[in-house]
Amino acid sequence: MPDWLTHITVAWIVCTVLGFKFQAFKQPYIAICMVGALIPDIVKISILLNYFNLYTFYLLAAIHTPAGSIIIASIISLLFKEKKLILGFLVLGIGTHYFMDLLLNDINSEIYLFYPFSWSYWQLGLFSNTDYLITIVSLITALIVYLISINVNKRIKTANNKI
């Protein structure tokens, strides 16, 4: 996995860029998408449990598959009034997570995209999971997108004032 800072940053970038086109991408929902981007890594709770001699990684590993993650997202969406909308944003966040994970070069990673229907496995092997460069690139991209979003929002406000 890339670090969680990268995951939430990428989710923010994707939502903010989509927000230029679609009005549904408001800040509260972008926050939900960022939560979604961390759902697959709930499986990392097993690292914590290892310290108590509870080796649960492979028992929880199904959470780190799209099917398992979407079920967790569905459970989380029950805690909101706008369930379908929230589920949509959580799933988008999950999508960004797997996109980033597929770029990794990681022997030990378990990403069966079509589990439980298939055990097919892919990885592009572009960078290591501890590579901090991907974090820096994502943060710089986020800064650029943020500056663009300020400009875009100004234009929208100006256009609305004219109307």
Add this chain to the structure above:
Amino acid sequence: MGKMISVFTKIFILLFLIFILTLLCIHYYDNYQMHPSFPTDGLNQSQIQDVFKTSGEVVKLQDYGFDILDEYNNIIPVLSPTKPKIGDQVEILGILEPSGYFKSIEVVVIEKWGYESLFLRSFIGLIFMTIIFLWYWKLDFKKFLFVRRK
């Protein structure tokens, strides 16, 4: 009455989802060993059956390679030309030889500082996300729902 049905439905959906997730987890646990999740390029079919992966912390450098401490607290001697440092995390694809040595086919070394900085960056990310989420949402304890802050 409507609210009662709504709560009942919610509990039913919750239990159903937990049931499905439990089935998925059990199915995964029972079957993952039959499906290698590592690159099989360059390996013939008989090798694929013998190959498996392991990971752990390098605890000792040896003439033959190095020893690792895996997640189950086992010391595994690894035959490998790779020279990691003590404290590094390694992910190894290899074959367990009759002599008890684990002969590596591929080794990914994660330097100690890199592994620790991964946790640090993740921790920063978690804090950052929690602040952003609670900035826009709050828990309504009466309805047990997250609602948007005005």
